[in-house]
Amino acid sequence: DIVMTQSPLSLPVTPGEPASISCKSSQSLLHSNGYDYLDWYLQKPGQSPQLLIYLGSNRASGVPDRFSGSGSGTDFTLKISRVEAEDVGIYYCMEALQSFTFGPGTKVDIK
Amino acid sequence: QVQLQESGPGLVKPAETLSLTCTVSGGSIRRYSWNWIRQSPGKGLEWIGNIDSGGSTDSNPSLKSRLIISLDTSKNQFSLNLRSVTAADTAVYFCARGDAVLCAMDVWGQGTTVIVSS
Numbered sequence: 001d002i003v004m005t006q007s008p009l010s011l012p013v014t015p016g017e018p019a020s021i022s023c024k025s026s027q028s029l030l031h032s033n034g035y036d037y038l039d040w041y042l043q044k045p046g047q048s049p050q051l052l053i054y055l056g057s058n059r060a061s062g063v064p065d066r067f068s069g070s071g072s073g074t075d076f077t078l079k080i081s082r083v084e085a086e087d088v089g090i091y092y093c094m095e096a097l098q099s100f101t102f103g104p105g106t107k108v109d110i111k
Numbered sequence: 112q113v114q115l116q117e118s119g120p121g122l123v124k125p126a127e128t129l130s131l132t133c134t135v136s137g138g139s140i141r142r143y144s145w146n147w148i149r150q151s152p153g154k155g156l157e158w159i160g161n162i163d164s165g166g167s168t169d170s171n172p173s174l175k176s177r178l179i180i181s182l183d184t185s186k187n188q189f190s191l192n193l194r195s196v197t198a199a200d201t202a203v204y205f206c207a208r209g210d211a212v213l214c215a216m217d218v219w220g221q222g223t224t225v226i227v228s229s
Contacts, residue, residue, distance in 0.1 A: 039215040048205055048222050049156070054215035061217075092156060096214045099171060100146075100158035 002027050002095050004103035012111040013083045021106045023076040023093035029056075030073050037097035040069055040078050043105075044089040052091075053078065085110060113138035115206050115220035123200075123227050129193040133206030133220060140164065140182065144209035145189040146216055147180065151202035161209055162189055196227045 003026040013019045029037045036056035041049040051060040053069035056076060066081040080087060090105040119131035133145065147159040160170030162180045170178050179192040193200060203224050207216035 035214070037214050041216075048219040049216075050219065051213075051215050051217045054213040054217075058213075060213070060215070094156075094215075100148075100216075102156040102158070104155055 002029075002098050002101050004093055004095055004101050006091075006093060006103040006106050009104060009106055011106055011108045013080075013087075013108055014111050015085055016082050019080040019083050019087075019108065021078045021091050021093075021108075023071075023078070023103055025074045025076075025095055027098075028073045029076075029095050029097050031097060036072050036076070037095060038069075038071070038076050039094045039096055040067075041092045041094060041102075042087075042089050043092065044086075047089075049092065083108075113208065113218050115208065115218060117204060117206050117220045117223040119204075119223060119225070121224055121226060123196055123225060124229050125197055125227055126195055129191070129196050129200060129225055129227070131191045131204055131206075131223065131225070133189050133191075135187045135189075135208075140184055140187045140189065144211065145180075145182065146207045146209050147191045148205045148207055148216075149202040150205070150222070151199075154202075157202075159191065159193075159204075198227050201225065201227045 005024045007022045038056045040053035043049040057069045068079050093103040114136045116134045123129045141164050144161045144163045146161040162168045177194045182189045203222045205222045206220045208218040210217045
């Protein structure tokens with residue numbers, strides 16, 4: 001089974017400042033087709049998760065360009081170039097290669 | 112745009128079967144895969160299983176022995192049946208659309224809370 005870890009688990013942020021979340025998998029998520037099967041989701045307070053990034057680095061439809069995903073293999077990063085108040089919530093990475101395992105989540109809130 | 116809505120009992124007795132339905136509106140169920148995910152305080156987000164438009168299913172090995180997922184294309188619905196529930200099955204249950212091109216779940220329902228208690 002693939003185990004997903006994230007750090008930090010809590011991230012206080014200042015609006016206008018950048019933020020970064022790390023996600024690591026216990027096995028490589030690089031498929032033979034060359035894509036990394038890693039997605040990022042944001043669950044805003046009181047809402048269901050929403051897709052932010054798919055296949056490691058592709059922004060989903062309607063996602064602002066301040067969000068970016070990078071990494072390959074077992075190490076991935078989600079970056080927010082300038083945090084806005086509406087970005088608060090819990091961020092999850094998820095492997096889509098084997099059994100759709102989610103990371104524990106990173107709670108982002110405003111300082 | 113496509114919307115998903117979960118429905119079903121909010122309270123289930125231990126040892127009984129949890130049954131939920133997800134209704135897909137604004138689009139056809141005849142493409143994509145259709146997923147169930149749950150969220151409990153103790154375990155975070157947990158993928159339960161899915162079914163594709165051809166009726167093939169896949170499931171979390173930890174739940175496979177108790178799980179049935181089915182598809183009703185005439186009603187644009189898919190369903191979850193989880194038998195022999197315990198308090199550990201108490202959670203918010205989400206349905207979500209899986210896109211094979213994105214390799215991601217791109218549309219989610221709002222979720223429904225299920226409590227297992229006598």
